[in-house]
Amino acid sequence: MDDNDIRIAPHFSLREFQCPCCLTVRLQPELLSRLEALRGRWGPLRITSGYRCPxxxxxxxxxxxxxxxxxxAADVVVSRNRQELFCAVAREEGFESILPYRDRGFVHLAV
Ligand SMILES: [Zn+2]
Ligand SMILES: [Zn+2]
Structure with a gap:
């Protein structure tokens, strides 16, 4: 029952990135290191979607x-009124693709 319950960075566990349907996980080190740096500047980040199987x-x-x-790629919860600032910080942290979903309250980040 504790599959993927492994701390992989100061503020993230492997479980946060697993596919919800099959618990499979695949994770690029660059995504994790950029998320950790972003977390250091922004504060807690809640990931709603990390790895997805096809x-x-x-x-x-x-x-x-x-x-x-x-x-x-990871989708991170960010309230609508803070998305502009969040995207600017994410850009500074070197994410290659940053897509705000204002009405759904999350931002897609990819490396
Ligand atoms: Zn799956
Ligand atoms: Zn996404």
Whole structure:
């Protein structure tokens, strides 16, 4: 029952990145290190989607070549009124792709 309950960085555990349907996880080290740096500046980050297996990705309507399927993307909860600032900080921390979903209250970050 404790699959993936492993601390992999000061503020993240492997479980936070696992696919919710099958508990599989794939994670690019660069994504983790950038998230950890961002966390240091921003404060706690809640990840709602990390790795997605192909089946789960299509179930949630992800694009066919989603970086979530490579372990290179994470969706992070950010309230609507703080998304602009959050995206600016994420840009400074070197994320390659930063997509705010204002109405859904999260930001997609990818390396
Ligand atoms: Zn899955
Ligand atoms: Zn995403």
């Amino acid at each position: 089946r789960h990705n299509s179930e949630v309507g992800g694009v066919p070549r989603s970086r979530h399927m490579k372990g290179a």
